Amino acid sequence: MMENIKASIITIGDELLIGQVIDTNSAWMAQELNKIGVWVQRRVAVGDVWNDIWKALDDESNTSNVILITGGLGPTADDITKPLLCKYFGGRMVMHEETLAHVTYLFEHVFKRPMPLLESNRRQAEVPDVATVLKNEVGTAPIMLFERNDRIFVSMPGVPHEMKHAVEKHVLPLLKKRFQLPYIGHRTLITMGIGESFLAEKIKGFESSLPSYIKLAYLPNYGMIRLRLTAQGEKEIIENELNKTFTTLKEEVKDVIAVDEDITFEILLGRLLKEKSKTVSTAESCTGGYIAHLITSVAGSSDYFKGSVVSYDNSIKENILQVSNETLSTDGAVSEAIVKEMFTGVLQVMQTDYAVAVSGIMGPGGGSAEKPVGTVWIAVGNAENIETKKLHFRFERKRNIELTAINALHLLCLFIKKRS
Numbered sequence: 001m002m003e004n005i006k007a008s009i010i011t012i013g014d015e016l017l018i019g020q021v022i023d024t025n026s027a028w029m030a031q032e033l034n035k036i037g038v039w040v041q042r043r044v045a046v047g048d049v050w051n052d053i054w055k056a057l058d059d060e061s062n063t064s065n066v067i068l069i070t071g072g073l074g075p076t077a078d079d080i081t082k083p084l085l086c087k088y089f090g091g092r093m094v095m096h097e098e099t100l101a102h103v104t105y106l107f108e109h110v111f112k113r114p115m116p117l118l119e120s121n122r123r124q125a126e127v128p129d130v131a132t133v134l135k136n137e138v139g140t141a142p143i144m145l146f147e148r149n150d151r152i153f154v155s156m157p158g159v160p161h162e163m164k165h166a167v168e169k170h171v172l173p174l175l176k177k178r179f180q181l182p183y184i185g186h187r188t189l190i191t192m193g194i195g196e197s198f199l200a201e202k203i204k205g206f207e208s209s210l211p212s213y214i215k216l217a218y219l220p221n222y223g224m225i226r227l228r229l230t231a232q233g234e235k236e237i238i239e240n241e242l243n244k245t246f247t248t249l250k251e252e253v254k255d256v257i258a259v260d261e262d263i264t265f266e267i268l269l270g271r272l273l274k275e276k277s278k279t280v281s282t283a284e285s286c287t288g289g290y291i292a293h294l295i296t297s298v299a300g301s302s303d304y305f306k307g308s309v310v311s312y313d314n315s316i317k318e319n320i321l322q323v324s325n326e327t328l329s330t331d332g333a334v335s336e337a338i339v340k341e342m343f344t345g346v347l348q349v350m351q352t353d354y355a356v357a358v359s360g361i362m363g364p365g366g367g368s369a370e371k372p373v374g375t376v377w378i379a380v381g382n383a384e385n386i387e388t389k390k391l392h393f394r395f396e397r398k399r400n401i402e403l404t405a406i407n408a409l410h411l412l413c414l415f416i417k418k419r420s
Contacts, residue, residue: 321345
């Protein structure tokens, strides 16, 4: 019989609460748990405060079957997670010889430290005697498993690559072995060019007709909206129902759908280019190379991305991209004429099949009555055809840059797909 297993994630560290470090660990863990049928019902961030951590453990163990804890396992005085867990579960600290040998090996042979282990480094190998120690092969802090009242607690390092190792190597296999987990299925599509309230109005009939076991979520972000269908139960039944419902949803939003899966536009662009064995380049002014950064963040992008000209200064536009000084004088750097010339220039310089060019005013200064902050021109195309678009954004500089990049990639994807 399938079990409805719920999880809580507790992240520990003052740096998370003051925003000095962004908590990406919880999002990654939630995704991985969801894939195996474990529903994360709460994510809690607490500082390096004894009473707050203790209360979080009490609260989450009252509602969840699995409590995953990250952070606070370092060798310094502010790392209090390990002694707290020792007291919480009624144990005493002992030296774990296997962990000590591993720490010693890392310092002597991997880190190649010339000095002997400090006492604080040795204490990394101390663990509560009531814990089951799971080997951390990629770091010094031990992974600790506790069980009480049919609840599973796993304490892991907060360093992302160590946490991921712990989840993949130990946590997920343990949960799949211990519980009869339900299947959780998702279908996601992305829309662009429509606001959330207008989209909700557009599909209100579809939404009201959904069966109780299929949920629809709206996830707006940077000019796009993800629509996600979620259901859980027996895999074959759920997959069949989701497929039929998703087909209906796609038909409902066919005029605003950008992509019918939960991927980024840089990934979609890479797929389209690989399918055609084509290449792309970018000419960027206002985005300062951010579009190239997104493209090259995808593994394998060297197969289709040749390079970028970041023509932030007009002299680079003229000298490298052969933009006309006369056009700059008459139309200005943020204009349709300029992005067209930038596009033509980078296509010739890079000798690629496709290109994208952008120029705009990101703010907070630099705008005018004619061209206010947030004005952007984009050009996409190939040697035979070029398409341009003017956009107006109303946000702060960082978000304007990100929106420009996302829209540029989207326009290029549309251009390629239309000619497939």
